[in-house]
Amino acid sequence: MMTCLCDAFFDDVARATHEVLESLGIEVIVPESQTCCGQPAFNGGDWASARQVIRHTLNVFQGDCPIIVPSGSCAAMSFHGALLAHEKETDLPQVQAFGARTWEICDFLRNGLGIESWEGRLDARVAIHSSCHSRGTGTPEAIRTLVGSIAGVTLLDFTQPEQCCGFGGTFSVTFPHISGSMGRLKIDSVRATHPDLLVSGDMSCLMHLNGLAEKQGSPLPVKHAIQVLRDARVTPVTVQ
Amino acid sequence: MSHQQIDQFAHRLDKGVRDSVLGGSAAGTEKRRQVLFGDLPNADSLRALAGRIKQHTLEHLDRYLEAAEERLIDNGAKVHFAWDAASACQQVETLLRERGVRQVTKSKTMVSEEIELNRHLAEKGFDLVETDLGEFIVQLDGDHPSHVVKPIIHKNRSQIAKTFERCGLGDYNDDPETITRRAREYMRRKYLSAEASITGANFVSAESGRLCIVTNEGNSRFGLAGARVHIALVGIEKLVPDDRSLSLMLNLLGRSATGQNLTVYTEFIRGPRQPEAISGPEEMHVIFVNAGRTETLASDCREILRCIRCGACMNVCPVYRQSSGHAYRSVYPGPLGAVLSPLLAGSARFAEFADLPKASSLCGACNEVCPVDIPIPDLLLRLRDRAHREHAPAAFDDAPNLKPWAMLAKSPAAWRMSLRAANMLNIVPLGFLPFGPLGRWTSQRTLPSWRGGRYRQWAAERKKQKNNPS
Structure with missing residues (x-):
């Protein structure tokens, strides 16, 4: 599942996911009819619309292959949010089965395939922002383990890592002042560690944070964890 | 369409208040983490256990409430039930009036805030003083608590010193020890002259009828030591099945609330003064207050009634930290209030608070710190769905309409076409679009370049390449 954000903005993240999986000998299927996981409407409170989109996604991803997503948020939507939206629906079992096959990419590499390093x-100082929707899943530890195991990487710990970046989907436009303030606090704590790279498992957080930072006049060097993994493996990269 | 009230409140918030709230809550979160996990490395499983105990109690509330009532009566207490705020206030007033009481002390109770007891008793001519220092300051200022544990988290000591000066409690002095000493001297006189004392209860054991009350200032004990009559206001959700559960709850409460192993004073009160006791109130009345709880219990958000009012969720909440407790326009702020306030308001007034569940990025930090493991984000989402179904206007302020998006997302051909068409976003100067969600995005952030469908093209090429290796 490529995610709507990668479909629209971050094609290289979807591509990195594809390339890493292929490099591990896995056949990657990209269903053409996929669109979105349904989260915007679900979080926005329009569950009726969300269920229509979830059912479409269910249809597109029939079968029993694992479904791999380069986003902790979309993955959590599939194995948690979608179940909540369907808690009173008769097709809940199908939604549960779909959720059980869905993995965030780094969680899949670490805990699905058992890759430990x-x-x-x-050669870079790397700060990792754990996206909120991967709380309680295997993703945060998977990203730390895999990215941290790359030769030359120094992981940095910034303060208050549990604080949200302030994106929150439509929250970012419905509560623009609070969202912006939250993001600027996060940027300050990240910058205090002087990272070469800010890495996350969700482009949504990075899009928001870098969007704020660019508007302030100094962009953040951001990358999705899967891009870091691909780039480390394909050709050694040195970040200035 | 107007803007979201909480976002506007945060935007206009005084910088001093924001700094107080931000600093106070961040310190609370850090202290909790250190003490809770330092003492109890398996705290997360204890949180889950405490959540199951409270949930079980709620599922059998009828049984436990009856058991608690029987035990309390056996212990010599009188038990009353109040369906709503008006009835609770009236019952307190009647109890006081029948006993000729005019002077009353009151230790911290959130349910008394819900029913606006202070206002009611003041209007009826009673002299009531709050004995928790924070609540006392709130009372002097005619203000409202902005946090369930730290009612004056939004104030600094210079403001408090000014309040004391204004109220005749001494010349301006912002030394915390002086402030505390002055409050103590004032309250000692009140403790001695008051004939009745009102308390809340943190827990009530259905097994023994024991009320468990925790304070850090000993103010509840002082109040009861001087009073003839003890009136305890207790929300019906405060029950636990047995005394044994109290140990788990107390272990979690102090650490979650203030990062203390245990609050300084923990009282267990099972009834009025026994014949052999040398002091204590001769009469004990327990008023079990409903005030919207049964309706909440009947809803699909009943888990919120597990709450033990530790305040950890508001401390960790980034939205609370930016907006302060008063932004929530209700007794309970933060993630707790965003769920509980619309529910306690009842179906008739739900719409008034329908924007509260929207005031969250759904980050889940609240659930992660909750001592009774309430799935707060799930409850916020259920309430958003309800607000949407009931067309509550407050929930729609500044919220993008997602129906057109949903239409597109279930029509793959149209989706793919608009992905390519939206490439024109790169040409449109977005800064000139001040309206709508995109304008609110770009007012403070840049938007990455549109690369709609690029990955699809690449994947299609790659597939061709693999099928026809040359």
Whole structure:
């Protein structure tokens, strides 16, 4: 599942996911009819619309292959949110089955495939922002383990890591002042560690944070965790 | 369409207040983490256990409430039930009036805030003083608490010193020890002259009828030591099945609330003064207050009634930290209030608070720190769905309409076409679009370049390449 954000803005993240999986000998199928996981309407309170989109996605991803997503948020929507939206619906079992096959990409590499360390090299100080929707899943530890195992990587710990970046989907436009203030606090705590790279498992957080930082005149060097993994493996990268 | 009230409140918030709230709540979160996990490395499983105990109690509330009532009567207390706020206030007033009481002390009770007891008793000519220092300051200022544990988290000591000066409690002095000493001297006189004392209860054991009350200032004990009559206002959700459960709850409450292993004073009160006791109230009245709880219990958000009022969810909540407790326009702020306030308001007034569940990025930090493991984000989402179904206007302020998006997302051909068409976003100067969601995005953030459908093209090429390796 490529996610609507990668479909629209971050094609290289979807591509990195594809390339990493292929490099591990996995056949990647990209259903053409996929659109979105349904989260915008679900979080926005329009569950009736959300269910229509979830059912479409269910249809597109029939079968029993694992469904891999380069987003902790979309993954959580599939194995948690969608179940909530369907808690009083008769097709709940199908939604549960769909959710049980869905993995965030790094969680899949670490806990699905059992990969504990990553080859390649990246000489960089890396700060990792755990996206909120991956709380309680295997994703945060998977990203730390895999990215942290790359030769040359120094992981940085910034303060108050449990604080949200302030994106929150439509929250970012419905509560613009609070969202912006939250993001600026996050940027300050990240910048205090002087990272070469800010890495996350969700482009939504990074789009919001870098969007704020760029508007302030100094962009953040951001990358999705799967891009870091791919780039380390394909050719050693040195970040200035 | 107007703007979201909480976002506007946060935007206009005084910088001093924001700094107080932000600093106070962040410190609370950090202290909790250190003490809770330092003492109890398996705290997360204890949270889950405490959640199951409270949930079980709620599922059998009828049985436990009856048991608690029987035990309390056996212990010599009188038990009353109040269906709503008006009835609770009236019952307190009647109890006081029948006993010729005019002077009353009151220790911290959130349910008394819900029913606006202070206002009611003041209007009826009673002299009531709050004995919790924070609540006392709130009372002097005619203000409202902005946090369930730290009612004056929004104030700094210079404001408090000014209040004391204004109320005749001494010349301006913002030394915390002086402020506390002055409050103590004032309250000692009140403790001695008051004939009745009102308390809440943190827990009530259905097994023994014991009320468990925790304070850090000993003010509840002082109040009861001087009073003939003890009136306890207790929300019906405060029950636990047995005394044994109290140990788990107390272990979690102090650590979650203030990062203390245990609050300084923990009282267990099972009835009025026994013949052999040398002091204590001769009469004990327990008023079990409903005030919207049964309606909440009947809803699909009943888990919120597990809450033990520790305040950890508001401390950790980034939205609370930015907006302060008063932004929530209700007794309970933060994630707790965003769920509980619309529910306690009842179906008739739900719409008035329908924007509260929207005031969250759904980050889930509240659930992560909750000592009774309430799935707060799930409850916020259920309430958003309800607000949407009931067309509550407050929930729609500034919220993008997602129906057109949903139409597109279930029509793959149209979706793919608009992905390509939206490439024109790169040409339109977005800064000139001040209206609508995109304008609110770009007012403070840049938008990445549109690359709609690029990955699809690449994947299609890649598939061709794999099928026809040359």
